[in-house]
Amino acid sequence: MNHSDELSICTELNGFLQSVDTHVLEAMADLKQINLILDEAVVALNSSFFSIHDSLEMYRNSLGDEALNHINPAVNQAITALQFHDLTTQLSSRLLKRLNCMSDIVKSAQSMQNNKTDICIDKLIRLNSQASELNKSLHKKFNQSLNQQHMESGDVELF
Amino acid sequence: MKTVLAVDDSRSLRQMVVFSLKTAGYQITEAEDGVDALALAEKQVFDVVLTDQNMPRMDGLTLIQNLRALPTYEKTPILMLTTEAGDEMKAKGRAVGATGWLVKPFDPDRLIAVVNKVTNQA
Numbered sequence: 001m002n003h004s005d006e007l008s009i010c011t012e013l014n015g016f017l018q019s020v021d022t023h024v025l026e027a028m029a030d031l032k033q034i035n036l037i038l039d040e041a042v043v044a045l046n047s048s049f050f051s052i053h054d055s056l057e058m059y060r061n062s063l064g065d066e067a068l069n070h071i072n073p074a075v076n077q078a079i080t081a082l083q084f085h086d087l088t089t090q091l092s093s094r095l096l097k098r099l100n101c102m103s104d105i106v107k108s109a110q111s112m113q114n115n116k117t118d119i120c121i122d123k124l125i126r127l128n129s130q131a132s133e134l135n136k137s138l139h140k141k142f143n144q145s146l147n148q149q150h151m152e153s154g155d156v157e158l159f
Numbered sequence: 160m161k162t163v164l165a166v167d168d169s170r171s172l173r174q175m176v177v178f179s180l181k182t183a184g185y186q187i188t189e190a191e192d193g194v195d196a197l198a199l200a201e202k203q204v205f206d207v208v209l210t211d212q213n214m215p216r217m218d219g220l221t222l223i224q225n226l227r228a229l230p231t232y233e234k235t236p237i238l239m240l241t242t243e244a245g246d247e248m249k250a251k252g253r254a255v256g257a258t259g260w261l262v263k264p265f266d267p268d269r270l271i272a273v274v275n276k277v278t279n280q281a
Binding site for chain 2: 042043046050053075076079080081082083084085086087089090146147148152153154155156157158159
């Protein structure tokens with residue numbers, strides 16, 4: 001392989017890494033923005049929910065059984081559904097950690113630019129090993145499971 | 160009035176627990192994580208502890224271990240309220256002395272029923 005081929009491979013690789021880095025950084029920025037919007041929305045939703053409930057409580061005695069039979073399950077459903085924030089915060093936090101790790105790997109790889117092919121290959125092998133180690137450490141961090149696919153209430157078990 | 164210590168790093172989740180149990184006549188104290196909860200539990204004996212698992216500084220299982228080491232919490236009902244639903248985690252919870260395991264999201268009526276049951280048994 002001549003010098004021009006080596007430069008071409010390294011340039012292509014660098015271009016690819018720059019593109020990946022841009023996507024990862026933008027995904028991280030979007031995720032942070034989603035978290036901000038969700039945080040603000042949940043504060044507003046909770047506040048509205050409690051205000052509505054307090055207002056209803058003031059008129060509870062004047063409400064008929066039929067009305068209460070509709071209201072009580074709706075209140076319970078709202079309490080269950082409003083817990084979405086806890087679940088989505090955990091998921092987005094995990095996603096952000098994964099993207100951070102990915103960004104670190106891409107930054108390490110970018111330092112290969114202008115190196116010769118054999119050095120690039122050697123570095124790629126080390127990066128592969130680094131990525132594998134990161135994967136293991138993330139797996140340990142995420143040993144907790146969050147498998148909820150819907151907002152129905154979960155199981156209860158007394159020991 | 161029976162007292163509950165509700166431990167969770169999510170403010171909105173704590174609000175829902177407080178709201179649900181208040182309507183059932185419980186007095187609730189909130190803690191953001193295991194460290195805060197342990198400090199509160201050392202000052203006051205609660206009738207029930209309801210704790211999340213994944214929290215900063217100290218997780219739920221470690222909190223239960225620490226509480227069970229206190230003579231005043233040897234027999235206090237301690238319930239896990241967590242997104243974790245795996246059998247392995249539940250076994251760990253049982254091993255450290257959890258009284259029960261509730262998977263989030265919770266239904267208010269079921270939460271009240273479980274808290275009533277464990278406080279009446281205690």
